[in-house]
Structure formats: structure tokens, C-alpha cells
Amino acid sequence: MTAETRRPETVVAEHDWRLAYSRRLALTDFVVIAIAVTATQVLWFGASADGVAFRGNLDFLAISYTVVSVILTVCWTAILGIYGSRSDRLVGTGTAEYRSVVDASLRIFGVLAIVAFLLKIDFSRGYFIVALPLGTLALLAARWGWRQWLNRRRARGEYSAQVLLVGSEVSVLHTATELARHPQAGYHVVGACVPSGRVADYIPGTNIPVAGSVDRVGFAIEATGADTIVITSSDELSPDKIRELSWSLEPGRQHLVVAPSLTDIGGPRIHTRPVAGLPLIHVETPRYEGFKRYQKRIFDIVASALLIVLSAPVLLTIAVVVRLSTPGPVLFKQERVGLNGSPFRMLKFRSMVTDADALIKDLEHSNRTEGNAVLFKMKDDPRVTAVGRVLRKFSLDELPQLFNVLRGDMSLIGPRPPLQREVDLYESHVHRRFLMKPGITGLWQVSGRSDLSWEDSVRLDLYYVENWSMVGDFIILLRTVRAVFASSGAY
CATH class of the missing domain: 3.40.50.720 (NAD(P)-binding Rossmann-like Domain)
Incomplete structure (x- = not known):
């Protein structure tokens, strides 16, 4: 298409999507904040509220909490724009947009607290303690909703x-x-x-x-x-x-x-520094020792112990069902390769017939036809029992791995735990995944699980190892819940 035949309104539409989307976010932010602040005022004070009290020489002023709510709504909406939370460079992907919303929200309440202290204003602390988290969570939920809409448009090449x-x-x-x-x-x-x-x-x-x-x-x-x-x-x-x-x-x-x-490098590891007119890009080397590793281990211990206690009735029920449905042990123990290439025994609820390993050679040709020369995965694996299919669909067969996490063999989030026969086929760079403990879930699970190609599985595991953070782990946990219920790629 030449410049002469390209319609002017098309060019304008492609340019204006940034402004149009920013305006939609601004309107939504205003409405969400207004609802949250109004709801806080009604819940905290009821239908009527006394005015704000001033101490010292300002006691002649009289401002109702309705006026305070209006001022807070306008200022909160404005600061979200000032801090660039609606910028087209943030929306649609990553956590920067959400961090910007939280940061702007904390700052507006920080400014109000300073003003109240300097002017000796007796604000109701409960009003602000409720309004801040309620409004922030509502904003994050609204931004998430808009992101889903935007992602659907961008999948079609629009709003890009x-x-x-x-x-x-x-x-x-x-x-x-x-x-x-x-x-x-x-x-x-x-x-x-x-x-x-x-x-x-x-x-x-x-x-x-x-x-x-x-x-x-x-x-x-x-x-x-x-x-x-x-x-x-x-x-x-x-x-x-x-x-x-x-x-x-x-x-x-x-x-x-x-x-x-450079590819598969996380944002926190990249720093741009202009030197003598040169935009130098500094890429930090990933580190896996010290407090960061202890922080992850503490989280694994606390979370796995809590999940074991909460899921105890489910664990017991599944154990009984597996034991009564088909002959054989309840748990399936398999040697996997973990941290630094050390082997460990991974636990799962048995979802296959007892002689599954002996039958694998007869099925290997099917795996090759499905395009994965390293991982053995079949959509209709005849070795899987009827109960096992249900367990695999919702990843319930992996619940015993919580004990592996508690024991220290695995982590809640990490690279996929491989078999030794898979490791024998690894290229040298793939061994970097052993720098961290394997996980019950990870980027590989929330991005398609068994539907992924071998190359994509490796890329996601290495990306996680190179760019690990606690914030990233929490995001993966949230995405895991959705992936489990969607049950895509689970077989």
C-alpha cells in the first residue's frame, strides 16, 4: 500500500488509539475511585458525617467529609495520570502498570498524611485506612479487566x-x-x-x-x-x-x-545509562545466593506446610479413591534431577497402571509424531487410568509434591523437574536450569504445559532461572490457579 492510497483516517486511527485508550482508563479510574471513596464514607460514617476538625488557628474552617471525598477522588485520578500509569508503554503487559497504580496511590495518601500533620487536621484514620486498600484493589481489578480487553484487540493487530x-x-x-x-x-x-x-x-x-x-x-x-x-x-x-x-x-x-x-532478559536486570552520548545498557548477572535464596526457602516452607494442612482432607480422599479404583500403590515415586543436577525421589498420586514404565517403549513412536523428541507426552496415553485422567486434568496428582517442597527437594515455583533420560539429551546451555530447585509449578505450567514444544519449554525455564524474583513467583502462583481450572495442556 502506497502513501497515496493509504486513507488518512486509517493513519489517524492508528495514532489516536493511545489517546483513546488513555481516556478510557482515566474515566474508569475516576469512576472506580469515586465508588470506592463514597462506599468508604458511607460504611465508616453512615448516611451523614461530621465535618473535618481543625486544631489551632484554623478551627474556623468547616469542611465536610463529602468535600474531602470529592477532593480525594479528583487528586487520586490526577496523580495516576501524572505518574504515567496510563502510558501506552506500560499498558498491556508486565507488572509496571500495576506497580505504577500502587505507587501513585501510596503517594497521594502519603501527601494527605503530611498535609494533615502540618495543618493539624483531625482526619478520621479509619476513613483513610479503608479507602486506600479498597480503592487500590478496585483500581487494579479495573486495570486487569481493561488489559484482557486490550489483549484480545492486540491479538488481532489492533491497538498496537x-x-x-x-x-x-x-x-x-x-x-x-x-x-x-x-x-x-x-x-x-x-x-x-x-x-x-x-x-x-x-x-x-x-x-x-x-x-x-x-x-x-x-x-x-x-x-x-x-x-x-x-x-x-x-x-x-x-x-x-x-x-x-x-x-x-x-x-x-x-x-x-x-x-x-538480547532476549529473555527481565526488566529489573536491565539498566540504561547514557555515557558521553552513548546509551549504554547494563545487564546484571543473575545471582542465586544469599538472602534471596533464603527468602525463597522460607516462603516454600511456610506455604507448603500451610497448604498441606488445608488440603489434608483432599489428600486423604484422593488417596482412598486411587487405592480403591485400581490395584497398586497410592503414591508414584520417580527419580528426577534437581538442584545442581542432584537426583531426588518425586512424589505423585499414581495416575497410571502399575507397569507404565515397561510400556513406554511401545509408545515412543507416538511421541515422535507429536513433535517432541525429548519429553514423552501423549494426549491419549493408554497407560493413564480413568481416575488418573481426572487427577491430571486439574493437576491433583501433583499435590504430594508439597512434601517434596517441605523436605527441600523442590520449590513451589521453579523449572520443570526432568527425568535423567531427558537430561542425557540436553544441550550444554540447558543445564542452567539446575541452578534453581525444580518447582511444582512454573512458567512452563502457566504457559501451556504439555502443549509446549521442547524449545518453548527450555526457553521458559531458562527465562525463569535468569530473572527470578519473589514478585514473579507470586504472579506465577496466581496464573497457576487459572491454568489449573482451565486444564489446558494437562494430560
Whole structure:
């Protein structure tokens, strides 16, 4: 599509989605905060409330809590915008948007507390103690709802930055593949500029059209209607050309992004530091010792012990059902490879016939046809019992692994615990997953479980090991609940 045939309203729509979505968030924030603050006032004071009391020389002022609620609602909504919680660079993916909402909420209440102290105002402490968590939780729930709506739109290429990739064919293909994995991030590739510049061609293996050579980026922008230019490699572009390209972009509507040759690196490990005009990117080396490891272990002990106590009736019921349904032991014990490559005995409720291991050789050809040469997984494994299918569907067969966590062999969240025969097929870099204990759940479980390819399973495990954090663990736990009930990839 040329610049002449591209309809102006299309360009405007692609540009205005950021403003339109920000306005929707602002309106929703205002409504949610107003409801939360009003509900707090009614719950705490009833239908009528006394005015705010002032001490000292300000006691002639009289302000009702209704006025306070209105001021709080307006200020709270405003500070969410001031702190950039509605920025198009935050919404749609990651935790930065949620952190921004929480940070802005804490700051507005901190400012009010300081003002109340300096002016000696007798605010009702209970009013603010209730309003802060209630309003913050309501805001987070509303933002989550909007994110689900936005992700559905972005999966169709809408409400996204229109991206033109510039670089070598190899780097363009790599970047396009990674962006396609995460459409919720809001980068929709509409074209590419590569050294060959054959306009009639496509990037091999994709439907991304070649919009020109790296020397004709300006024409490619007009032809594709791109509003974001992503430089995937700089060998073909000198620093002067990149600088000239940045100067040629329309301020506020067109954006320049430089994608370094780094993938699967978590945000907290990346720090940008401009030095002598050079945007240096510092990538911290992951560390797995000290307080961070103790922090994770303490959480595992407390959480696993609590879950064992709470799930005791379920554990007992499943044990009885498994024992009565088919002959054989209740628990299935299997040697897996754990921290630093050390073997351990993993516990599960038995979901297969007792001679399952002896039958695996006869079924290996089926595993190869399903496209995974390392992991053995079948959707209709004949070795699984009727009770076992139900247990696997909702991951109930994995509950005994809580005892592995309590004992220290496993963690609640971590890489998938592999078999020794799988480890024997590992490439050298895959052994980095043994830097952390295997988990009952992890990124592999909340991202598709058995439906994942071997490459995706490895990528997710290594991403977790390289970028572990307690906040990330809590997010995975929340996603696990949804994955268990959805039961996708469970077989």
C-alpha cells in the first residue's frame, strides 16, 4: 500500500488509539475511585458525617467529609495520570502498570498524611485506612479487566504500534519471532527494511513484506504507515544514519526503538545509562545466593506446610479413591534431577497402571509424531487410568509434591523437574536450569504445559532461572490457579 492510497483516517486511527485508550482508563479510574471513596464514607460514617476538625488557628474552617471525598477522588485520578500509569508503554503487559497504580496511590495518601500533620487536621484514620486498600484493589481489578480487553484487540493487530523492522534478514526474523510470541506487548509488524531491499519479497518464513532497503527507510515508513521503527541490527546503518533517521521522524507520532541482541532478559536486570552520548545498557548477572535464596526457602516452607494442612482432607480422599479404583500403590515415586543436577525421589498420586514404565517403549513412536523428541507426552496415553485422567486434568496428582517442597527437594515455583533420560539429551546451555530447585509449578505450567514444544519449554525455564524474583513467583502462583481450572495442556 502506497502513501497515496493509504486513507488518512486509517493513519489517524492508528495514532489516536493511545489517546483513546488513555481516556478510557482515566474515566474508569475516576469512576472506580469515586465508588470506592463514597462506599468508604458511607460504611465508616453512615448516611451523614461530621465535618473535618481543625486544631489551632484554623478551627474556623468547616469542611465536610463529602468535600474531602470529592477532593480525594479528583487528586487520586490526577496523580495516576501524572505518574504515567496510563502510558501506552506500560499498558498491556508486565507488572509496571500495576506497580505504577500502587505507587501513585501510596503517594497521594502519603501527601494527605503530611498535609494533615502540618495543618493539624483531625482526619478520621479509619476513613483513610479503608479507602486506600479498597480503592487500590478496585483500581487494579479495573486495570486487569481493561488489559484482557486490550489483549484480545492486540491479538488481532489492533491497538498496537505499527512496527517497521530495519536490519539484516536474520535479526529482523529473530525480532519478528519474539514480538509475535507476545502480541499483548502491542508491537504489530507491518514491514521490514533489509539490505537486499527486494520490495516484492517477504521475510523468509513469515508474511512480513519487505518494504525497501535499509537506505530507503523514509519511503518504507510512508508506504507501510508505520509509527514505530525498530532497528534490529546496526551493521547496515552507521551511527550518522541512525541519528539522521531519528531526526526525520515526526515528534510525538513516530518513535524510534533500538533492539539489542538480547532476549529473555527481565526488566529489573536491565539498566540504561547514557555515557558521553552513548546509551549504554547494563545487564546484571543473575545471582542465586544469599538472602534471596533464603527468602525463597522460607516462603516454600511456610506455604507448603500451610497448604498441606488445608488440603489434608483432599489428600486423604484422593488417596482412598486411587487405592480403591485400581490395584497398586497410592503414591508414584520417580527419580528426577534437581538442584545442581542432584537426583531426588518425586512424589505423585499414581495416575497410571502399575507397569507404565515397561510400556513406554511401545509408545515412543507416538511421541515422535507429536513433535517432541525429548519429553514423552501423549494426549491419549493408554497407560493413564480413568481416575488418573481426572487427577491430571486439574493437576491433583501433583499435590504430594508439597512434601517434596517441605523436605527441600523442590520449590513451589521453579523449572520443570526432568527425568535423567531427558537430561542425557540436553544441550550444554540447558543445564542452567539446575541452578534453581525444580518447582511444582512454573512458567512452563502457566504457559501451556504439555502443549509446549521442547524449545518453548527450555526457553521458559531458562527465562525463569535468569530473572527470578519473589514478585514473579507470586504472579506465577496466581496464573497457576487459572491454568489449573482451565486444564489446558494437562494430560
